[in-house]
Amino acid sequence: MPETAMTEAPVKAASGGNILQVRNLEAWYGESHILHGINFDVNAGEVVTLLGRNGAGKTTTLKSIMGIIGKRAGSIKFNNQEIIRATSDKIARMGIAFCPEERGIFSSLDVRENLLLPPVVRAGGLPLEQIFDLFPNLKERLNSQGTKLSGGEQQMLAIARILRTGASFLMLDEPTEGLAPVIIQQIGHTIARLKKEGFTILLVEQNFRFASTVADRYYVVEHGKIIDGFANAELAANMDKLHTYLGV
Amino acid sequence: MQALYAQLLVGLINGSFYALLSLGLAVIFGMLNIINFAHGALYMMGAFVAYFLLNLGGINYWWALLLAPIIVGIFGMILERTMLQWLTGLDHLYGLLLTFGIALIVQGVFQNYFGSSGLPYAIPDQLKGGMNLGFMFLPVYRGWVVIFSLVVCLATWFLIEKTRLGAYLRAATENPTLVRAFGINVPRMITLTYGLGVGLAALAGVLSAPINQVRPLMGADLIIVVFAVVVIGGMGSIMGSIITGFALGVIEGLTKYFYPEASNTVVFVLMVLVLLVKPTGLTGRAA
Numbered sequence: 222m223p224e225t226a227m228t229e230a231p232v233k234a235a236s237g238g239n240i241l242q243v244r245n246l247e248a249w250y251g252e253s254h255i256l257h258g259i260n261f262d263v264n265a266g267e268v269v270t271l272l273g274r275n276g277a278g279k280t281t282t283l284k285s286i287m288g289i290i291g292k293r294a295g296s297i298k299f300n301n302q303e304i305i306r307a308t309s310d311k312i313a314r315m316g317i318a319f320c321p322e323e324r325g326i327f328s329s330l331d332v333r334e335n336l337l338l339p340p341v342v343r344a345g346g347l348p349l350e351q352i353f354d355l356f357p358n359l360k361e362r363l364n365s366q367g368t369k370l371s372g373g374e375q376q377m378l379a380i381a382r383i384l385r386t387g388a389s390f391l392m393l394d395e396p397t398e399g400l401a402p403v404i405i406q407q408i409g410h411t412i413a414r415l416k417k418e419g420f421t422i423l424l425v426e427q428n429f430r431f432a433s434t435v436a437d438r439y440y441v442v443e444h445g446k447i448i449d450g451f452a453n454a455e456l457a458a459n460m461d462k463l464h465t466y467l468g469v
Numbered sequence: 470m471q472a473l474y475a476q477l478l479v480g481l482i483n484g485s486f487y488a489l490l491s492l493g494l495a496v497i498f499g500m501l502n503i504i505n506f507a508h509g510a511l512y513m514m515g516a517f518v519a520y521f522l523l524n525l526g527g528i529n530y531w532w533a534l535l536l537a538p539i540i541v542g543i544f545g546m547i548l549e550r551t552m553l554q555w556l557t558g559l560d561h562l563y564g565l566l567l568t569f570g571i572a573l574i575v576q577g578v579f580q581n582y583f584g585s586s587g588l589p590y591a592i593p594d595q596l597k598g599g600m601n602l603g604f605m606f607l608p609v610y611r612g613w614v615v616i617f618s619l620v621v622c623l624a625t626w627f628l629i630e631k632t633r634l635g636a637y638l639r640a641a642t643e644n645p646t647l648v649r650a651f652g653i654n655v656p657r658m659i660t661l662t663y664g665l666g667v668g669l670a671a672l673a674g675v676l677s678a679p680i681n682q683v684r685p686l687m688g689a690d691l692i693i694v695v696f697a698v699v700v701i702g703g704m705g706s707i708m709g710s711i712i713t714g715f716a717l718g719v720i721e722g723l724t725k726y727f728y729p730e731a732s733n734t735v736v737f738v739l740m741v742l743v744l745l746v747k748p749t750g751l752t753g754r755a756a
Contacts, residue, residue: 287650288650289646289647289649289650308649309646309649309650310649310650310651310652310653310654310655312650313649313650313651313652314652318651319650321647325644325647327639327640327643327644328643329639329640329642329643330636330639330640334636337633337636338636338637338640338648338651339651339652340651340652340653342652383651386651386652
């Protein structure tokens with residue numbers, strides 16, 4: 222296992238301009254220092270996956286980018302604009318959308334209200350017809366209470382509601398966690414289709430078999446640092462290392 | 470029989486004030502998680518602002534119905550921005566102590582300048598007089614208070630339960646961090662919600678001024694009963710607060726007719742019973 226964390230973003234994608242640039246990102250939960258200098262880039266139109274064990278700092282990285290963590294330091298540039306000191310509502314209005322691991326479906330809202338809750342922050346969001354085309358189940362459950370949906374439907378709703386907003390950069394935190402294989406497959410198809418539509422996606426996954434079906438590049442997070450990174454084409458050559466990193 | 474109807478009307482009037490005040494408390498508790506003990510003092514301020522508007526500015530009751538909630542609402546928003554916002558994430562006790570302190574200061578200041586006796590506020594000309602309904606005599610102003618309060622309560626319920634803005638409020642009650650991460654300025658929404666809740670209290674104060682006179686302690690006398698109403702209805706429940714407010718006003722009125730000795734305690738006896746059977750209140754959800 223490498224001893225030192227990477228100080229430069231390790232793998233550059235061939236296509237698309239740089240949309241997110243994270244440098245020396247540090248983050249704290251209260252007194253606990255969680256991220257110790259994260260560095261990576263995401264290019265426009267890519268699907269980039271953060272891999273790592275439980276507690277490595279993947280979710281904290283997403284939350285830090287979104288501005289919903291107590292204390293952060295370093296630099297996060299989105300479309301060349303520094304956002305490290307921006308509040309989460311301003312970050313969202315710049316075009317970044319976050320789908321949390323716990324899905325965050327509101328129990329006091331029905332499916333329609335959950336779906337329409339995030340305001341449109343810019344033009345270019347998917348119209349409802351297209352969202353229902355992606356997730357036909359939701360159309361039939363519009364009047365149900367949000368938390369009465371199955372786990373898979375809740376995940377679809379959590380993804381669907383951020384597609385309307387016009388955000389072009391989506392951060393999905395473990396979208397397959399706890400879901401049946403058939404639903405995971407459907408989520409995979411959705412991510413592939415979103416990529417085709419031009420969305421840039423930063424994905425956190427522990428399931429790298431799933432990630433391998435959608436990702437262009439991977440970064441491995443351990444103890445709050447990026448310790449490795451490679452493109453999807455190099456996945457087979459990196460499998461042994463990956464098994465060691467993830468302990469699988 | 471006339472006496473029974475008269476007590477029912479008094480019950481409905483009191484129920485109107487209970488409903489408006491407990492509705493404001495429920496909105497504030499739902500969004501800010503603060504038990505707003507300053508609510509009675511802000512209700513009193515509403516009545517005083519109406520009094521000042523009339524006596525100092527010649528501004529009549531109808532304008533006071535609009536202006537007093539706005540003025541007191543702005544005062545409430547300043548309180549929220551300068552003091553209450555720092556209590557986010559702390560135990561309820563801190564909010565309770567702070568707002569109780571604010572109530573004592575506000576009431577103390579008014580008592581210092583205006584004493585404890587009531588100042589008169591005349592019923593507007595358009596609402597003077599009464600109607601003979603056959604079975605009872607209905608003072609027009611009292612009928613107006615009941616109907617207007619009911620309309621305001623239902624409009625507030627509609628705003629919170631049926632509109633996009635209300636969906637933001639309900640969602641932010643559950644998970645403010647995520648709602649903010651969707652691009653909604655939650656701190657501003659919290660300030661406006663506190664202003665709305667306080668504005669409802671001030672509106673109740675204006676409605677009350679011609680009936681109960683304008684007194685520095687008019688809110689302190691009422692607020693304890695209103696808290697009992699909120700506990701019975703269920704903390705944070707909008708419709709629960711409205712229904713329980715009116716229902717308890719009526720029950721209190723009926724008790725005054727059938728067993729007057731218990732009229733001051735019936736609400737608290739009901740609160741104990743409800744807490745024993747359903748600790749979250751009649752329409753409240755478990756935390």
